[in-house]
Amino acid sequence: MTERTAPHRVIVVGNGLAGARVQDEILRRDPTGTRVHVAVYGDEPHPAYNRILLSTVVAGRLTANDIGLRPPSWADDPAHEVHLGVAVTAVDRARRTVTRSDGGTDTYDTLVLATGSSAVLPPVPGMAHDDGRPVPGVVTFRTLEDCAVIAESAGPGSRVVVIGAGLLGVEAARGAALRGAQVTVVHPKSHPMEKQLDAAGGAVLARVLGELGMDLALGARASAVRTADGALQVDLTDGTSVAADLVVVTAGARPDTDLAAACGLTIGRGVVVDDRLRTSDPHIRALGDCAEHRGEVHGLVQPAWEMAAVLADDLCGGDGPGYGGSAVVTRLKAHGIDLASMGCVETPDDDEAEVLTLSDPTRGRYAKVIVRKDRLVGAVMLGNPEVVGTLGQYFDAGTPVPSDRMTLLLGHLAGGPAETASPSTMPDAAVVCRCNTVTKKHLVSAWRRGCHTTAAMAQATRATTGCGSCVSAVDGLCDWLHRADPPTADSSTPASSSDPRPATLVRSST
Ligand SMILES: Cc1cc2nc3c(=O)[nH]c(=O)nc-3n(C[C@H](O)[C@H](O)[C@H](O)COP(=O)(O)OP(=O)(O)OC[C@H]3O[C@@H](n4cnc5c(N)ncnc54)[C@H](O)[C@@H]3O)c2cc1C
Incomplete structure (x- = not known):
């Protein structure tokens, strides 16, 4: 009788978009955990959720319940080991053990750091307590708890000041405005979203935000937050002051590298990794917002999910080419823009x-x-x-x-007729869902396996389950395939999903 060897034990620190995806990708390759067993520790109390849809929750177009990454029954399967509300507080690299916030320890063969990033609170007097927590009325924008605070305070007639007009700031501001709040956006640069827009484009966006009812204080920073007459008062460096019922701080995010630094891994702006996502300790990998690959810290979901697939392949014995970087396209999720x-x-x-x-x-x-x-x-x-x-x-x-x-x-020849991008002329390699890197070819092949609706395609390929901005493109592709390659009676049984969990089709188009 041959002796069974124990599966390779992987501990993932962080149950966010990267950590949860690594687990899914490993379960896809080894559903029963025979070769690799994954345990995930997440310090947030909630099951994994789609963080990029928080802006849509703030805007009131989805609820917290809509953005879970997995159905509640997912946790009932004993192969799915997730410890919610438990942080990993220390790593002993020599013993290959981790210490947990509940006092226990756990042993790993491979440790995966998916600790993400944290919102930055700038050192503005009055904004935070001595221990770094924001004072009441001031909130960052990173978690479901932050969202709940914003949703509760940003009602009709409330005054909301958003500090920082990067992508998140604009999304938070638009969301609060949609809830009926009077919003002022404070930004130190001369135009919003300067990482994604040149000055001329930024000026047009500023005008659009103004027309949507937001006030913009550009070229100014918050210099102090005070309480006056029961409300907050935000003093600005231009000498003005704005009253606020809520201050939302979207002044950037910092990769969470404390755990990695404490156990002596090489840190740059993030935890430094190679193309196989190995840190300076070959038994520890890192991915997502906390990782620095070839000098880049992305802070976006597409690279995090591409890294997760590469890492799962590697841990399950694949010999793929590794992670070579991601060409990212940034899309704003703000209704009407x-x-x-x-x-x-x-x-x-x-x-x-x-x-x-x-x-x-x-x-x-x-x-x-x-x-x-x-x-x-x-x-x-x-x-x-x-x-x-x-x-x-x-x-x-x-x-x-x-x-x-x-x-x-x-989108068409100058002077020629307007053409809308047609699925028929789209090359097979065209990426339709950027978050999940799903191409037209993947979708057509799902169609041929019996997935004849957008929801079925979402289930089979994960297209539309990230930020949701590709829903209309997948709808268009489905319509085209209905005409070009109509389903036959024996092809209309949906193919089973290649993903272990039912995918949520995200109709969040803003
Ligand atoms: C409001 C908002 C909107 C966004 N919109 C977009 C978008 O449209 N497109 C896009 O590409 N990206 C977007 N992003 C960025 C995207 O969410 C991140 O790139 C993505 O979440 C990165 O995944 P991650 O798992 O690395 O980090 P996270 O999702 O932040 O997950 C990290 C998790 O690890 C946990 N953790 C940290 N330390 C420990 C520890 N020691 N023990 C246990 N758990 C720990 C954290 O609490 C967290 O739950 C948005 C982000 C926000 C906040």
């Missing part, structure tokens, strides 16, 4: 770059593309969602762009 940005957005200082811009501030539209050696290297699209998919395809594939560059801005 359609904004996407990719690559470099500032006009380069060289003759090789071709830059085309189109500005229509009255209608809240701005477009910019940057082409170098016939390749798209950067783009901003504000108020022009139809073109984003096509630009994303050029950006991902690095294929030559049309010789009439206006096509890129308009």
